[in-house]
Amino acid sequence: MPIRRTPVLASEITQGSLAPALTMVAVCRHCDSVVDAWGMTEIGKPCPVCGTAWREGAIGYFPLSVHALIELIQQAYHSQAHRVRPVDPADERPAATGLAALVFYCTLGEVLLEHFLTRVMNKQGVPRRLQDQLLEVNLSFRLRMTRLFPAVTGDTWDAALRTLRERQQSDYRPVSKFHQEAVNARNLLLHQGNKWSVPTRLPKQCVDNMPVLIHLFVALHNLYVADSADEFIPVRETQGRRQNKGTRTQEVET
Numbered sequence: 001m002p003i004r005r006t007p008v009l010a011s012e013i014t015q016g017s018l019a020p021a022l023t024m025v026a027v028c029r030h031c032d033s034v035v036d037a038w039g040m041t042e043i044g045k046p047c048p049v050c051g052t053a054w055r056e057g058a059i060g061y062f063p064l065s066v067h068a069l070i071e072l073i074q075q076a077y078h079s080q081a082h083r084v085r086p087v088d089p090a091d092e093r094p095a096a097t098g099l100a101a102l103v104f105y106c107t108l109g110e111v112l113l114e115h116f117l118t119r120v121m122n123k124q125g126v127p128r129r130l131q132d133q134l135l136e137v138n139l140s141f142r143l144r145m146t147r148l149f150p151a152v153t154g155d156t157w158d159a160a161l162r163t164l165r166e167r168q169q170s171d172y173r174p175v176s177k178f179h180q181e182a183v184n185a186r187n188l189l190l191h192q193g194n195k196w197s198v199p200t201r202l203p204k205q206c207v208d209n210m211p212v213l214i215h216l217f218v219a220l221h222n223l224y225v226a227d228s229a230d231e232f233i234p235v236r237e238t239q240g241r242r243q244n245k246g247t248r249t250q251e252v253e254t
């Protein structure tokens with residue numbers, strides 16, 4: 001796979017949607033691995049993990065809502081040019097559009113986690129009704145991360161991140177920590193109207209962390225759902241995941 005890198009952060013991309021680049025991954029019908037779909041558009045190409053020819057075409061991995069949320073985050077963040085000037089010039093907290101980017105980012109993480117947990121439970125043959133009950137009982141991101149994730153994978157969230165770091169040389173702890181910070185700020189904003197809980201830097205960080213957040217859930221899928229759990233298939237991404245200094249081959253989409 002060719003290596004193409006760019007110094008551009010996701011927040012610096014103002015023209016066009018990032019969604020096609022970030023969601024262009026597909027699932028192999030034979031080994032359940034998520035692979036870069038850019039290289040699998042030809043019918044009959046062999047899966048890079050199991051080698052089985054894909055005769056039926058690629059099946060997209062992410063639900064449409066992931067695509068939509070990526071675009072909403074971008075739109076909200078880049079709408080800041082139309083911001084209403086604060087009454088108090090000293091108030092440098094994010095404008096409403098920046099706060100919207102934060103809310104959409106947190107929703108993206110929640111959608112990705114639920115999608116992943118559902119895939120794991122499908123793989124294990126958990127009946128749909130029980131899946132719904134488990135998701136309902138563990139409604140918040142934190143409960144799903146601390147209780148449901150260990151229940152269905154057999155690992156704690158932290159152990160999973162450690163495994164990914166050891167096997168793939170990718171450290172997802174920073175994006176996980178950032179997502180929790182974003183969720184805490186979002187909760188204070190939505191439930192208490194506390195916009196002062198949102199640091200000025202947060203909306204930009206949400207956009208820049210978006211690619212690596214998506215990449216994390218692809219990596220988790222390939223760790224816990226794919227038949228060939230030891231293989232890692234890199235996906236196309238932006239340089240937004242700078243904190244992950246893996247040695248893997250990457251394609252970069254601007």
Ligand SMILES: [Zn+2]
Pocket residue numbers: 028029030031032033047048049050051052
């Ligand atoms: Zn395969």
